[in-house]
Amino acid sequence: MSRALLCVLSLGTATALQTCPLNFVGNVKQFVVEQENGKNRRTVPAVERAMTAKEFYDFNSYSSHTGFEKAGTSNMFLYRDLNHPHHLSFFWIHGIDHPQGNQPESDVDALITGIPSGVTIAQSDDRTAEWDWTTSNTVGVINHQKAASPPLSVGGHWWFHQNTDGGALDGFPTNLNWEIKIQANFIRGIDTWSFHFGDGSLQQDMDMSEPVYLRPVVTSVDLGVAPYPQVAGAETFCTLVESITQEQLTYTFKWGDETPDTVVTGPAGHVTCASHDFCGPVSATCGGTAPRKVRVFVKKTGCVEMDRILADEKVDDVTCGNHEGVKVSIDKNLLTGHNVNGMDFSNNNAVLTRIPENMRDMQVHTPGTIPKGTAMTLTCCGSKNCEFIVSHYHCPPCSGKVNGGFPALLPLAGFESASCAPKWGLAEQKMVSYRVQVDAGTSLVLPETTEEATSFVIFSKIGEMADPWCQKAKKAGCGGPCPPTKCTCSI
DSSP states (O other), X not given: OOOBEEEEEEEEOOOSTXXXXXXXXXXXXXXXXXXXXXXXOEEEOOEEESSOHHHHHTOBTTBOOSSOOOTTEEEEEEEEETTSTTOEEEEEEEEOOTTTSOOOOEEEEEEEEEEOTTOEEEEEESOTTTEEEXXXXXXXXXXXXXXXXXXXXXXXXXXXXXXXXXXXXXXEOSSSOOOEEEEEEEEESOOEEEEEETTTTEEEEOOTTSOEEEEEOOOSSOSSOEEOOOSSEEEXXXXXXXXXXXXXXXXXXXXXXXXXXXXXXXXXXXXXXXXXXXXXXXXXXXXXXXXXXXXEEEEOTTSOOEEEEEEESOOOSOXXXXXXXXXXXXXXXXXXXXEOTTOOEEOSSXXXXXXXXXXXXXXXXXXXXXXXXXXXXXXXXXXSOEEEEEEEXXXXXXXXXXXXXHXXXXXXXXXXXXXXXXXXXXXXXXXXXXXXXXXXXXXXXXXXXXXXBOSEXXXXXXXXXXXXXXHHHHHTTOOSOOOOSSOOOOO
């Protein structure tokens, strides 16, 4: 039997019925924590607060003060800063500060491997001699060296008494695949190892003799909606609503399987949860009409009732069906493609010319302007792998305002630099390109843009692109995109 927990945040700020609608913000994010062979497997959300990871750690008196600390216990949890919802952190805290508890003299050694690019050390408790980067594969050995490329590793070597030790990592991506392995030797002073989630009071105790594995649940379109539970078992859903006043709110959880609703009351500003036994897929013994949804309705006196979908059987509206080929979507809106056949083409923002010969049989998707904070999805339908190339105008520094942040984001999604790129028709400058292969029958969700994206285009086709042109460019000394050394900003 599996259990999972999901979190939603909503904000209501006024009191009149016409002016105080509850505004749902934050996203439902799921993460899998388990041990060897699926032991102690749970699908859980991160702990969420409107403060940075460092602020929530609240390091003082040589100790953390998150509120989860407990004598003789090693606590782990994922943490999400709701002011920056794509900043995901990992916390690991041993023991408790005195006089809040009586933590005996303790020793713990640790090693975390598989850390993806972009992660930083947010807090070392007490110092980097106890929690820092390492290239050693030995638990408890810290050589203070960071690997040149991911996956990265962090080591822990703690001795503590009447306080806490531990640390926090920040910057884990929420819409890319990764998995970290957490190993620990609890030498003395710790007799319980727990993983916390939701409001922090919910936890899964782990086997202290085995490693723990942690990874995100990444859907093909990351819309803040979880997959509807397809496996019979109990799952827990939580909602957090903040309001100016701490009055009682009414939460109605609708499960989508023709069973009675669950109605819960709780004060604003506190996580309120409800559990339900799901019966699996729709059948003669399991009700509901596909696609089923889990919804929560929140009501405040004098306010309009608001609701949000927490789980959906049809998360991705851009499905393959019988389609054989490639599909590109932005926020679930399908972008149709066409072949350029060597001809110039344009949209409302871009004019491309001089398209390399080996790119002329690829489908071209011209999305126009997309705002900051938008995610694209690349889907490969059929039985063959697919190739995608994203090309954008490159003339720093001004092009940084219109390239969506792709130079930093695309490598995080597995893209590699490509030498084939069209010309940007509004200037005598070549664009730069990044390419990636997507496995047949799967989708790749790109990180959300960090800037507005206007001057870019997407090429796609089934199979690997035949690229002697690219290879010739590489042999000539161009190992990646080769922008001109000088350019004149044209936008």
